[in-house]
Amino acid sequence: MSSSSRRVVATGFGGPENLAVEEVDPGEPGPGQVRVSVRAAGVNPADVKRYRGPGDPARLPLVLGFEAAGVVTAVGPDTSHEAGEEVIVYRVTGAYATDLVVDETALTPKPSSLDWPEAGGVLLTGATAWHTLEATGVTAGDTVLVHGATGGVGLPAVQLARLRGARILGTASERNHDLLRELGAQPVTYGDGLADRVRALAPDGIDVALDLVGTDEAMDVSLALVADRARIATIANFERAPREGVKLLGGGPGADPGDDIRAAARAEIARLAGDGSLRVLVASTYPLDDAAEAHRQIATGHTTGKLVLLP
Template identity: 45%
Template sequence: MKAMALQRYGTEDSLREVDLPEPKVAPGEVLIGVRAAGVNPVDWKLAAGGLDPVMEAGFPLVPGWDVAGVVEAVGFDTPEYRVGDEVYGYIRKDWAQNGSYAERVAASARLLAPKPASLDWARAAGVPLAGLTALQAIRRVGVGEGDTVLVHAAAGGVGSFAVQIARALGARVIGTASERNHDFLRSLGAEPVVYGEGLVRGVRALAPAGVDAVLDFVGGGAAEQSLPLTGGAERVASVADAEVERFGGHYVWVRPSTDDLVELGGMAEAGVLSVHVEHELPLSEAARAWRLSKEGRIRGKIVLTV
């Protein structure tokens, strides 16, 4: 099968199209014919060796933890799925090697859920990692009805989902983004502010009493900068800055969850969760996708199609 892979740690320039053996399908797994694979910053960070201290990697390394596709084969004792089922998932394993930047990938049934019928392949592939991250971060700080939530990098992949999920829970959302993305945030139901210098003043202008919770999806000290706006660090979460734990906040690392994927799919079906795909590129252009991701100016998601 065709796949995009690296022979050693490197950058997007190290990605090559290769022919690899068909994946083996273990008990409890299914073989997925990949229709689309979501691109996330963790893909190129992993490829550069950024996760080497905490995760084993094998080579050739096929990146990609987001997938949407069709079940082509079923392993022993996997009653959840049949050949022909449409699925999506966050297929992170305990080590990195056989990812979704490929024509086919084997994945455990516990990492998958039925693909929402309302989403096409590209949009479905854009949901799992970013959507799960947003949902789990929101739960960690207990966002609910009547809360005012500050979302950093609100126009990005994770942030745009967090805005919509928080709004669906009945929260008011203030989101940081560059001015070019302010209309996009308004369309999602958020009140935009410009990030950087003057952030606290800008948020106070909208919410004089401050905010109930902070969700940081950008890093660079944004969580700590927001502390004066909150009632306490226990309602501050970051997915980009482990230092948040130093002052009592939460560092969130997304976990695979079929139940959470089903919940996100239900939101999509109900029309309260949309997926903005900024760039839809063929698998062979994975290197270009990484370059775009590294620029850090993406609205929503980048997706590779197979």
């Protein structure tokens, strides 16, 4: 294959100014592998953390991106896939690229009803949200408090919890309250007095709390309102979770990565997104050359919906 394939790399540790696009030969797929022409790659906070640094210069350049969607263009020996298939790719490293060679175990069929940006951005946050619900045992009749309900993981968490028959209270800024109502949740403004506002809406109590923001407020309010600490989960408060005895989930030190749960959920999440039960809200799309701009935007922490690169 020609070296016309391009990918985004971090050439140094620090901020988005270290991102560059380089030409690369992705190579041919080996046994059990396929090559995918990438149509969309999801941007996630974890991508920014990967090179925030400081780090070991011997690891540079770092490839970025954990999820994508595209079309199979070549298959290696012993694969069950064919060229021309539309697929979602998760979890991989180096998804910010025009072409990827991946193990076929990373592939999920793309529903034809999903457009490329949605398909490229559905699985990482969707699988993370699924893991938080599994870990806390969310079921019909539960009342669930979601901190950061209109963030990247919050949006699928609200919808997936609703699909399980739970009642959802979600914290968000005023401008996102209508969106939460559309998704079937009751919005609550975060900030001073949050616990009292939640108690007023849910006098019978909160069964489960999901901290998707990592603030002390989210942790304090969760501890105050949920009796069983095994039903409080955080993906962001690495400092306090072990001390408070709540579940720490995800990719950081001491966290339960839930790899098996997340992998097993992929097909169902794709199906729900394909039939419209799970809405994938795409905030903005960027060309590969503007990956640094996408990272500046996601680092603000105020994006509602997914940011997606379109190679």
